[in-house]
Amino acid sequence: MAKPQIQETNETPEGAKSSYDKWVETEGIPVIRTFFIEDIRTVHLEPWERKGGNGAFLQMEGAGQVNNCYMCEIAPGKSLKPQRQLFEETIYVISGSGATTVWNHENQKQTFEWQSGSLFSPPLNTWHQLYNGSGSEPARYLAVTTAPTMINLLHNLDFIFHNDFAFNDRFDARQGYFNGEGTLFSGDFKGFKFAGNVWETNFVPDARGFKLMAYNERGAGGSNIKFELSENTTACHISEFPVGTYKKAHRHGAGAHVIVLGGEGYSLIWPDGAPIKKYQWHEGSMVVPPENWWHQHFNAGNRPARYLALRAFGSKKYQGVSKRYQGAVDRKKGGAQIEYGDEELIVRQWFQEALAKRGVESQMAKHYEKSA
Numbered sequence: 439m440a441k442p443q444i445q446e447t448n449e450t451p452e453g454a455k456s457s458y459d460k461w462v463e464t465e466g467i468p469v470i471r472t473f474f475i476e477d478i479r480t481v482h483l484e485p486w487e488r489k490g491g492n493g494a495f496l497q498m499e500g501a502g503q504v505n506n507c508y509m510c511e512i513a514p515g516k517s518l519k520p521q522r523q524l525f526e527e528t529i530y531v532i533s534g535s536g537a538t539t540v541w542n543h544e545n546q547k548q549t550f551e552w553q554s555g556s557l558f559s560p561p562l563n564t565w566h567q568l569y570n571g572s573g574s575e576p577a578r579y580l581a582v583t584t585a586p587t588m589i590n591l592l593h594n595l596d597f598i599f600h601n602d603f604a605f606n607d608r609f610d611a612r613q614g615y616f617n618g619e620g621t622l623f624s625g626d627f628k629g630f631k632f633a634g635n636v637w638e639t640n641f642v643p644d645a646r647g648f649k650l651m652a653y654n655e656r657g658a659g660g661s662n663i664k665f666e667l668s669e670n671t672t673a674c675h676i677s678e679f680p681v682g683t684y685k686k687a688h689r690h691g692a693g694a695h696v697i698v699l700g701g702e703g704y705s706l707i708w709p710d711g712a713p714i715k716k717y718q719w720h721e722g723s724m725v726v727p728p729e730n731w732w733h734q735h736f737n738a739g740n741r742p743a744r745y746l747a748l749r750a751f752g753s754k755k756y757q758g759v760s761k762r763y764q765g766a767v768d769r770k771k772g773g774a775q776i777e778y779g780d781e782e783l784i785v786r787q788w789f790q791e792a793l794a795k796r797g798v799e800s801q802m803a804k805h806y807e808k809s810a
């Protein structure tokens with residue numbers, strides 16, 4: 439008897455819209471539905487009444503209805519309107535400089551400054567207001583939020599946007615909350631010990647220059663750092679891999695918004711049994727691998743390649759929301775990673791061709807040996 443086939447999907451039936459989709463339509467800004475953005479620095483934005491700046495939603499196919507992404511630009515010398523909302527939001531500053539004020543109570547306001555490359559998250563449901571610090575240049579940022587999960591679950595916009603509850607366990611209004619200091623977080627979940635590369639902080643001054651730690655499990659001399667920001671349930675990380683190398687393929691849940699911070703190369707992305715898609719990237723490119731699709735990142739340039747991944751959930755501190763994938767364990771051992779020795783030969787051939795075009799030498803021989 440044939441095995442029953444079950445197809446899982448996050449898509450809503452033809453013609454049906456989720457509560458989140460309906461809310462997006464009422465925001466009155468462009469909605470870009472795509473798989474890949476070549477350059478977030480040049481995406482066209484339009485006036486956004488609720489925020490008081492210019493904006494657009496980047497509705498990435500690989501995000502499903504788990505998390506979303508939007509961009510916002512603050513005009514020179516201007517500020518956005520104060521906001522608060524019952525979903526988590528992680529902000530990456532693309533260009534410009536400015537400041538953010540955060541408060542639960544008027545008398546406990548605190549302000550911190552940011553610049554291009556900064557990363558932070560206004561704690562859940564705190565009031566926050568962003569200011570452009572320049573009188574001549576716009577300030578542009580990108581944010582990934584859990585709005586789809588929260589709006590679809592509660593489907594009550596009043597509760598999401600006009601809720602007085604103060605999460606004092608997330609934001610205690612202590613001075614220095616956003617001073618950029620941090621500590622290495624270590625933990626244990628059902629016997630699974632974390633590597634020491636989780637940095638707990640509430641402000642990263644410059645993700646492009648942040649010092650990373652060795653991360654050999656994902657191959658080829660790579661390094662990374664994972665962040666726990668503002669007691670969030672969502673997480674993010676920075677990953678870097680050397681010239682002449684590429685990472686092992688792996689897969690996981692939806693919503694990891696991969697933003698290239700530096701270098702150039704390409705990613706291969708494919709679901710089981712389907713043709714491989716190839717996306718060329720450089721600083722400012724963004725791609726989101728859909729749930730359970732294999733993906734693999736290649737440095738084809740002549741400097742280290744670095745990206746920031748703003749993810750859905752995945753906090754090491756607050757676990758249990760999302761399915762756990764063992765993204766750094768061999769798939770032959772039940773994990774979700776393809777070892778170098780098991781990859782298709784065409785993968786190596788494409789990499790050789792890409793390097794040859796730029797006159798860069800492959801550094802992969804020693805990594806193939808280790809992985810054999």
Ligand SMILES: [Fe+2]
Pocket residue numbers: 688689690694727733
């Ligand atoms: Fe990934």
